[in-house]
Amino acid sequence: MQNQVYYLALIAVIDRRLDELQEDVGELPDQLQRARQAVERCQELANETQSIIEELRTFRAQAHLTLQELRDREHRLSEQQFRVRNNREFDALTREIQAVRAEREHIEQELRNSVVKLENLEHILQRQEAELLHAQQEQAELERALQLLSNNQNEELLQLQRRRQYWAEKLRSELLAEYERIRTFHRDALVPVRRESCSGCYSRITPQRLVEIRMYRDRMFRCESCGRILYPEERLPELEEAEAIP
Numbered sequence: 001m002q003n004q005v006y007y008l009a010l011i012a013v014i015d016r017r018l019d020e021l022q023e024d025v026g027e028l029p030d031q032l033q034r035a036r037q038a039v040e041r042c043q044e045l046a047n048e049t050q051s052i053i054e055e056l057r058t059f060r061a062q063a064h065l066t067l068q069e070l071r072d073r074e075h076r077l078s079e080q081q082f083r084v085r086n087n088r089e090f091d092a093l094t095r096e097i098q099a100v101r102a103e104r105e106h107i108e109q110e111l112r113n114s115v116v117k118l119e120n121l122e123h124i125l126q127r128q129e130a131e132l133l134h135a136q137q138e139q140a141e142l143e144r145a146l147q148l149l150s151n152n153q154n155e156e157l158l159q160l161q162r163r164r165q166y167w168a169e170k171l172r173s174e175l176l177a178e179y180e181r182i183r184t185f186h187r188d189a190l191v192p193v194r195r196e197s198c199s200g201c202y203s204r205i206t207p208q209r210l211v212e213i214r215m216y217r218d219r220m221f222r223c224e225s226c227g228r229i230l231y232p233e234e235r236l237p238e239l240e241e242a243e244a245i246p
Ligand SMILES: [Zn+2]
Pocket: 198, 199, 200, 201, 202, 203, 223, 224, 225, 226, 227, 228
């Protein structure tokens, strides 16, 4: 029978590399998600400012037309004043002219205000557009980083998963299940014995057990303190060995 614990060690070596790859990706997806939300927020703010600016511009265009109409009317009313038949008619025209003038002045004041408002809003829009651009650049950078990482990793990942599957099929299922169970507590479920200690929790291992671990290659030894599977350091396979096709 093949050495079952050795297969377990091969799987552990592969799992360590898979965990490393997972760590490389790490925070990137979350960061990208936040960057996308930031872009959306910036875009909304800029759109809002843009629509207020357009409203103001429409008002200004309309106001210019209205002013022209009011001036024409004022002019016509002034001319009528020369053709009045009595004081009462003259006074009535005067009141009408005053009303037209008041309306004109009100609109002119609003037009002047709108100039300042427009200037402010255009500054705000510039700043918001700069922020939007910055957010978009950040999003693009994160997307590139994630893309690059997954491109580089995909091949290795697939290869590792295939090899893991290969070794797992050779392993007794209860042994693999036990290993997986330990891995829910300790990601490094199988660790080398180093300096006569468990390299997972640094507990000392008795000389008697050290001898046994070296002697009985196909027996699974667990650390009495942390429960990790112990493996002789000098026999721990390299990643290349785990990846190689036998
Ligand atoms: Zn331990």
